[in-house]
Amino acid sequence: MIQAKSYLDTSPSIFGYMSALAKEHNAINLTQGAPDFKTPEWLIERFNYYAKKGFNQYSPIPGATELKKAIAHQVQRNYDVSLDSDDNIMITCGAVEGIFSVLMAYVQKNEEVIYFDPAFDAYPCIVNMIQGISRRLDLKDNGQIDIAAIANAINDKTRVIILNSPHNPMGSVITKEEYQEIAKLVKGKDILVLSDEVYEYIYQGEHFTSALEVEELKDQLVVVQSLGKTYNTTGWRVGTCIAPKAILPHLLAVKQFTSFCAPNPIQLAFADGINQHPEYEKNLPRLYQQQRTKFVDTLKDSQFKVLPWQGSPFQMLDYSHLSDENDLTFCTRLIKEYGIGLVPISSLYETAKHGLVRVCFAKYDDVLLDGAKKLCSIPTTKSIEIS
Numbered sequence: 229m230i231q232a233k234s235y236l237d238t239s240p241s242i243f244g245y246m247s248a249l250a251k252e253h254n255a256i257n258l259t260q261g262a263p264d265f266k267t268p269e270w271l272i273e274r275f276n277y278y279a280k281k282g283f284n285q286y287s288p289i290p291g292a293t294e295l296k297k298a299i300a301h302q303v304q305r306n307y308d309v310s311l312d313s314d315d316n317i318m319i320t321c322g323a324v325e326g327i328f329s330v331l332m333a334y335v336q337k338n339e340e341v342i343y344f345d346p347a348f349d350a351y352p353c354i355v356n357m358i359q360g361i362s363r364r365l366d367l368k369d370n371g372q373i374d375i376a377a378i379a380n381a382i383n384d385k386t387r388v389i390i391l392n393s394p395h396n397p398m399g400s401v402i403t404k405e406e407y408q409e410i411a412k413l414v415k416g417k418d419i420l421v422l423s424d425e426v427y428e429y430i431y432q433g434e435h436f437t438s439a440l441e442v443e444e445l446k447d448q449l450v451v452v453q454s455l456g457k458t459y460n461t462t463g464w465r466v467g468t469c470i471a472p473k474a475i476l477p478h479l480l481a482v483k484q485f486t487s488f489c490a491p492n493p494i495q496l497a498f499a500d501g502i503n504q505h506p507e508y509e510k511n512l513p514r515l516y517q518q519q520r521t522k523f524v525d526t527l528k529d530s531q532f533k534v535l536p537w538q539g540s541p542f543q544m545l546d547y548s549h550l551s552d553e554n555d556l557t558f559c560t561r562l563i564k565e566y567g568i569g570l571v572p573i574s575s576l577y578e579t580a581k582h583g584l585v586r587v588c589f590a591k592y593d594d595v596l597l598d599g600a601k602k603l604c605s606i607p608t609t610k611s612i613e614i615s
């Protein structure tokens with residue numbers, strides 16, 4: 229048989245696997261990272277409009293001019309940062325294409341990429357694919373990044389540090405001070421910071437801090453965003469990649485021979501949506517905060533421990549009071565016996581850790597509260613120790 233490259237990982241992602249298992253058993257599905265919320269009607273209307281008008285051919289490789297300008301405005305209104313829509317913005321097929329482009333363009337064989345565990349599964353897979361080396365660090369127990377660990381891990385082979393805020397799956401965010409500390413560590417070195425901010429509109433409180441707001445990082449920073457996550461259109465596959473002028477051409481060189489461009493009528497629809505509906509992104513954090521509160525309030529009657537949350541559509545639960553099972557066995561049993569699908573996260577670590585599961589709470593009340601009630605009905609299988 230013709231051999232494929234041995235370092236390609238052909239195993240299915242844990243998210244897809246658990247979601248398929250939940251569907252197979254007709255379980256309430258709190259596994260998927262895609263929001264269940266409705267796509268705004270005005271966005272669908274604009275998409276129809278441009279498709280019917282005949283805007284169905286390639287856009288320019290960096291993206292439709294209208295969308296790049298709209299993104300520059302959006303970044304200005306949210307983060308008070310000025311971007312040049314031609315020099316700094318590339319429209320991608322999902323945020324993951326932005327991540328791929330950065331790693332492909334900047335990491336050579338045996339060069340190192342630093343990121344924290346538990347990590348979104350695309351990071352190790354892409355690093356493997358390009359024969360780079362992952363330097364995986366542990367988030368602190370409260371989900372925060374560990375600056376001293378980054379300082380320790382940086383060496384002559386380090387090319388990229390991937391940060392993810394709000395974090396999937398831990399729900400933590402990175403502070404401005406932490407970004408400033410990282411800026412000091414990379415200053416004058418050949419190291420890029422890749423900030424994955426796909427959940428930028430899902431956070432606690434009044435304001436999310438983007439790495440874009442950190443002046444000291446400006447020349448070494450690439451930020452990826454996901455219009456799919458923000459507008460409940462993950463299947464439309466549109467994201468953005470924001471980079472310094474000197475870096476963007478190298479990302480475009482990769483993009484030219486991967487997707488070439490994101491779908492044109494969809495880009496034009498997003499441009500109108502972003503310009504005409506700034507209230508949408510203002511209201512989004514409230515919707516998520518409200519759904520999370522309802523979910524967590526209902527879980528007060530359960531034996532799960534709710535971990536702290538600052539952002540992302542994910543709530544982490546500690547089940548170690550309930551069971552000694554490894555997380556895959558535990559989640560599989562919950563689907564089969566209780567009809568509720570959660571994600572085990574041990575596979576998102578270099579060295580598996582058990583006892584935690586991830587819930588996606590981007591659901592309307594009926595599904596979300598039914599799911600929470602099912603979780604309340606799960607008894608402990610741990611034997612009581614008699615001293």
Ligand SMILES: Cc1ncc(COP(=O)(O)O)c(C=O)c1O
Pocket residue numbers: 261321322323324325348392396424426453454455456457462466467
């Ligand atoms: C942390 C993180 N980054 C990137 C992505 C990919 O986003 P997109 O669907 O826009 O490619 C995801 C999707 O789940 C994610 O959780």
